[in-house]
Amino acid sequence: MRRFIKFYVLSLFSISSLFAQSKKYVVHTVAFYNFENLFDTIDDPNTSDDEWTPAGAQHWTKEKYEQKLKNLSRVLSEIGTAENSNAPTLIGCSEIENRGVLEDLIKQEKIVGYDYGIIHFDSPDQRGIDVALLYQKKYFRPTSFSNIPLLIYKNKPVLEENNNEDLGDVEAKIDVKNRVFTRDQLLVTGFLDNEEVHIIVNHWPSRSGGEKASSSYREAAGKLNRKIIDSLQQINPMAKAITMGDLNDGPFNKSIKMALGAKSKKVEVPEFGVYNPFEEMAEKGLGTLAFRDSWDIFDQIMMTKSFIEPDFSSFKFWKAGIFNKPYLIQTSGKYKGYPLRNSLTEAGFSDHFPVYVYLIREKL
Template structure:
């Protein structure tokens, strides 16, 4: 846990009505999300399509490459959120991991072993076997419940009207299960950050395979499922603190985020029970977590309920967000100069995505 002092410049940022002479101490936690890009071991799993990530496969994925990938990722994890918070992230949402075993290998790496990370993971029905998971520092976060919630989407499923109130589940059960599109489950974790209950949803929404427009209904369905999960938590506790994060395979301006989930870019526009997306403003400025054909977008996002943006720092509240894109994570030459430094046939890189993070702070009593 890192304790920091905010003097006048940050006091003005928060809008507190206190004098220059006053200073307050705050507890700070970093919450991050990182798509690890194909974190596979070298063992062939007969139940999934992982053949290319074996020594004899298309990627020539060797033990040496795997071990270098683990070292690379652990370095990033150890540095996300610095220098504002010298501690590595308390919570890390992960995507594109093959199984629990690769996470167990990751948290043993020298750079992060001392943080004593716990793992919450379920195998998903994704055909390549890639899953989502949560890493958490046991010292600060105590999980009390967790579940994997399937995203039930189908080929040739009719698209709901944008403003339709029709129940998504009722539509889905009318469709032949043989047409189901198997994708990652949404992982819901509830627990206590220090002594405060929070809920975290980890996502890796359906890809744009087949084209952005044709595949958009799948991600819109993912956004609707996210919204239903949040609604259910808010029905139990209207002030529930919920963070949803992940690789959404859509940017902040796409329908899945803006309409299905209902995310707002300005705090003042967030309605009761609404959600706030600090990454929309960054996207509007041309910032990105990944690039395609020299066009940047922010697919990796951390979105939170209104209860995290109330101007009361007696409990954990959102401070600010960022994209972790240090120079060593960037390709320095070749066709993809300036892009995230990803895996290649000759070496293990980091990822084709930059990680993202937010800070949660509360006043130190």
């Protein structure tokens, strides 16, 4: 009888494994990458980009610019390919000067065949750096997009009276004299294959002046992010939203844990809540950037609860990762082990590692 029970259990296990293996899935990679100062070589009189010119402090020449484009395109072509042979379907990006640099990027040999489209708005950032979304036209069809300003001011509380209830009506609230100009939050809605998803691309206020002194600005960014998601869920309670970007805060900071309300464990995510798979990585000491030999994960991709339900008949989150291949890492000098960034002598990759998630769905 024991032998029969053992055989029966093993048979069930084998059948279950075979059934699981027989299922086929559609996989899409969603990535985010801070390009670290992707400037062209032309001086824009309306922004503070003087150092990123041939005569500027960075000696930013045509040769360096072209090498930077090649470097970035190599990375974009390889993100997530350990589990998905296709390059990322959706790529959120930050620290780009204008649409022109993205047009140059998507023409690079490594990625030109993926036929990326661009969604980009100029932001009010004083350095002239923006966020944008690249998407493979074959798989993603945008239906609407908008840039939502983050309204924060010097010497004013930012969490209580930050942004209009109506996200599209902000002109009356803009106080130019006291405003802290930072990147807008980019909201893109579209169809991934035949399924509607919403993407928010972020580059939250920096830690200039110190982490503590600037924390309220990022908390305001988290609150605006939460408001955008709330507006989507009011229209459709099951709205599938992904928010990603360089948040200039780690998964444990108030901007993410409290203002946005992200949770690290799927079972703890409430209805209409947000799941952050990168908090668990941070607990293990992993990072996307380093400062004074301390690693943190500023680059994160989070999603609404509708992406973590156990039914794979529609797109769901599978797993997340940090793309930190050896060629992206400094091999010598003071910053050995850090991301291989730009220097005065060479165009590197970035001072951040890119991050990615896989979305999967059972094939019909």
